[in-house]
Amino acid sequence: MAKILGLPQPDGVHDMKTGKRLAQGLVIGVFVFLSITCGLTNPSYSQLSYSILHNFGGTGDGFQPYYGGPAVSGAALYGMTQGGGGTGASGVLYKINADGTGYQVLHTFKNDPPTGDGTSPRGSLTLSGSTLYGCCPYGGVPYIQVGGTVFKINTDGSGYQVLYSFGGGTDNQCHPYAAPVVAGSTLYGTTAEKTGANTLGEIFALSTSGGVPQVLHNFAGKPDDGEQPYGSMTLVGSRLYGMTSFGGSGGGAGYGVIYAINTDGSDYRVLHHFQGAPNDGTHPYGALTLVGSKLYGMASGGGAANGPGVIFSINLDGTGYQVIFDFSSTGNIGGPLGSLTLVGSKLYGMTSGGGSGGASGVIFRINPDGTCFEVLHGFMSAAGDGGGPKGDLAVVGSNLYGWTYEGGANGSGVFFSCQLPQSNPAIMELLE
Numbered sequence: 001m002a003k004i005l006g007l008p009q010p011d012g013v014h015d016m017k018t019g020k021r022l023a024q025g026l027v028i029g030v031f032v033f034l035s036i037t038c039g040l041t042n043p044s045y046s047q048l049s050y051s052i053l054h055n056f057g058g059t060g061d062g063f064q065p066y067y068g069g070p071a072v073s074g075a076a077l078y079g080m081t082q083g084g085g086g087t088g089a090s091g092v093l094y095k096i097n098a099d100g101t102g103y104q105v106l107h108t109f110k111n112d113p114p115t116g117d118g119t120s121p122r123g124s125l126t127l128s129g130s131t132l133y134g135c136c137p138y139g140g141v142p143y144i145q146v147g148g149t150v151f152k153i154n155t156d157g158s159g160y161q162v163l164y165s166f167g168g169g170t171d172n173q174c175h176p177y178a179a180p181v182v183a184g185s186t187l188y189g190t191t192a193e194k195t196g197a198n199t200l201g202e203i204f205a206l207s208t209s210g211g212v213p214q215v216l217h218n219f220a221g222k223p224d225d226g227e228q229p230y231g232s233m234t235l236v237g238s239r240l241y242g243m244t245s246f247g248g249s250g251g252g253a254g255y256g257v258i259y260a261i262n263t264d265g266s267d268y269r270v271l272h273h274f275q276g277a278p279n280d281g282t283h284p285y286g287a288l289t290l291v292g293s294k295l296y297g298m299a300s301g302g303g304a305a306n307g308p309g310v311i312f313s314i315n316l317d318g319t320g321y322q323v324i325f326d327f328s329s330t331g332n333i334g335g336p337l338g339s340l341t342l343v344g345s346k347l348y349g350m351t352s353g354g355g356s357g358g359a360s361g362v363i364f365r366i367n368p369d370g371t372c373f374e375v376l377h378g379f380m381s382a383a384g385d386g387g388g389p390k391g392d393l394a395v396v397g398s399n400l401y402g403w404t405y406e407g408g409a410n411g412s413g414v415f416f417s418c419q420l421p422q423s424n425p426a427i428m429e430l431l432e
Contacts, residue, residue: 049419050377052386053100056081056403057410061105062092064413065403067230067285067337068124068179069392071132073155075099077394077401078106078132079415080121088112090119090139093132093153096415098396103415106157109136116143118151118162124179124232124392130155133187133208135176140165147174150189150206163210166191173202173215178232178287181240182208188216188240188263190229200227200247203240203261216265221247225270226257231339232287234295236316238263241271241295243284248273255282255302258295258314258321271318274299277306280323286339286392289347291368294320296347298336303327308334308354311347311366324370327351333362333375338392341400343420348376348400350389355379360387360407363400363418377418381407386414395420 057063062081070077075098085092085108093107111119118136125132132155137148140162147167153160167174173191180189187206200221204213221227226244233242240261247254248270255274261267276282281299288295294313303310305328314321327334333354340347346365355362359378366373381387386404393400400418408414 049417051100051417052408052414053401053417054096054103054415055409055412056414057084057408057412060084060086060108062094063410064405065391065415066122066405067177067391068122068232069338069341070394070401070403070415071125071127071179072394072396072401073127073130075396076102076155077396077415078125078127078155079403080123080125080134081413082120082122084412085109091121091136093121093125093134095155095157098399098401098417100417104157107153107160109139111139111143113143116141116145116162116165118149118165123177126179126182126232127155128182128208131159131208133180133182135178135180135189137175137177137192140167148176148191150176150180150187152208161210163187163208164206164213173204173213175201177230180206181233181235183235183263185209186263188233188235190233190242192228192230201229201244203229203233203242203265205263205265214265216263217261217268219244219247222254223249226259227254230285234288234290235263236290239316241288241316243286243288243297245283245285250275250282255280256284256299258284258288258297258318260316260318269318272314272321274302276302278304281310281312285337285390289340289342291342291347294368296324296340296368298338298340298349300335300337300352303334304329309336309351311336311340311349311370313368324368325366325373327354330354330373333364335361337390341393341395343395343400348393350391350393350402352388352390352405358382361389361404363393363402365421374421376421379404379407384409386416 062084065081091109096103119139125134175192180187200219203217206213227247229244233240248257258272281302284299303326308327311325335352355378361379363377387407389404
């Protein structure tokens with residue numbers, strides 16, 4: 001029989017029953033206490049194991065990793081930086097093991113003649129089998145193209161190939177930022193702009209072997225449609241869900257929208273127009289995360305204080321939109337530019353700013369109902385830590401992994417790991 005928080009152990013059948021009832025009462029009491037306090041207190045940063053696995057910015061290395069989060073293949077993680085790589089380079093694609101060993105630059109992005117390449121990648125990579133797919137918002141083949149590329153590369157660094165270069169021909173689409181979604185032999189992605197008459201972007205489909213993309217939707221912009229998508233889409237069945245950072249019926253240039261579209265390009269719908277302060281967010285830059293039959297995401301601005309941002313949920317059919325957490329309630333934490341990651345029953349994410357003691361961004365977790373917001377780590381860039389994270393978290397084993405845009409030994413960002421919080425052993429003992 002489990003011990004009950006240090007109380008004397010009961011003897012006999014009657015006492016065992018009494019002890020069981022007492023244990024149940026204590027569990028209920030503890031959970032009531034936790035439900036009251038978990039949103040008001042944060043675990044000490046020292047309780048979690050946090051490690052800088054790599055400081056960006058050395059000779060021939062990349063610097064300032066931007067949006068997105070690591071792609072995971074077994075115990076290896078993959079990512080990109082928007083800059084660095086040596087003379088004439090504009091970013092790198094790298095691999096690192098989950099224990100911090102084996103950091104290796106697999107590809108250096110250079111838009112040099114005669115063939116050219118993509119440059120300045122600012123998103124994630126998508127893994128399918130042993131192949132990684134990604135986008136660069138600039139560069140292209142031939143080297144005079146500047147509209148960006150979709151590419152693929154094997155996880156061992158071989159077989160790099162540009163599948164398509166934007167900015168030429170008749171479509172004039174350009175600047176894909178987000179990682180494509182892979183479904184079978186088709187990639188689904190977005191461009192953030194369009195040259196010429198407008199700068200609105202599109203949704204496209206492209207074969208994993210290359211060719212010419214099929215345009216599924218051209219964003220029309222304010223007031224009825226979104227424009228300029230920067231985050232990846234989320235595939236649920238045969239339907240794609242995503243967000244734009246601008247457009248829609250909100251104020252100014254528009255605060256962005258949530259949209260859905262079938263993979264064949266049919267039934268495009270705007271599910272939500274972000275309205276801004278005081279009751280809604282503005283300008284989302286990440287992707288949507290599926291939890292059951294709901295999608296969760298973050299907006300980088302808005303909320304009651306018109307600035308820190310919000311966390312929200314929405315049903316797959318577009319109903320039930322609600323702000324579940326307003327960062328203005330934290331005092332100074334805010335500016336989430338990435339996506340949420342589901343681990344067990346908790347959502348994990350990062351903000352680009354705020355935190356106690358002069359932190360420049362935090363790692364946090366929260367329940368899907370918006371309760372129990374907890375800070376797990378504050379980035380102290382002034383003390384040599386990373387700072388200003390703009391992306392997402394990935395999970396390998398019992399650790400979270402990600403990168404920061406700035407900070408570290410060279411001021412060019414870091415790749416880090418952070419231990420996942422463990423359940424309270426005293427509570428678990430009572431539940432046995």
